[in-house]
Amino acid sequence: MSELHSVVYEAPGWGLGEVVYRGDVAIHHESPEDVDRPASAPRTPAQRELTDLLVAYFAGERVTFAGFDLAPTLAWAGVTPFEERCLRELQQVPYGETVSYGELARRAGRERAHRAAGSVCARGTLSIVVPYHRVIRADGSIGEWGPAGNAYKVRLLRMEGLHL
Secondary structure, rough: OOOEEEEEEOOOOOOEEEEEEEEEEEEEEEEOOOOOOOOOOOOOOHHHHHHHHHHHOOOOOOOOOOOOHHHHHHHHHOHHHHHHHHHHHOOOOOOOOOHHHHHHHHHHHOOOHHEEEEEHHHHEEEEEEEEEEHOOOOOOOOOOOOOOOHHHHHHHHHHHOOOO
16 A cells, blocks of 8 residues: 655645645645645646645635546545535535535435535545535535634635625
8 A cells, every 4th residue: 555645735825735645646635724844746747736726726716626536535535425425516516606514415315414414524634625615504604614713714715706
């Protein structure tokens, strides 16, 4: 099995972000502001491509990660079929749009599983590539968002043109 290694990138105005890889499989993304290591160069073209997309996203470009192949990451993570459907559906939520936890559950085939969809988001490891920040509560409030906190989620949504 391949060893773990990381690529640390700089997103001007945001700070340093980090993608952890096992070989060429991205298994974790730590959004800018949370990283305290020096920047490091991608090792492969696939790593360079993802890094370039993340830097462009944080520069305010309307980047889509909908074409990013989640299969290797999901295989590594050992997700359930429902979790996989949630993550794939969430990956399709466009830049500048949101979806409720209930709507995400419905799209994933389990209409009443809004809490389970929320748990999928809470355990997510590949933020931005899978836009967990685009999931909000049914009442329109932003809900919770990971260790970076709600202010960070609001900042991401505002960058995408949303004002919740």
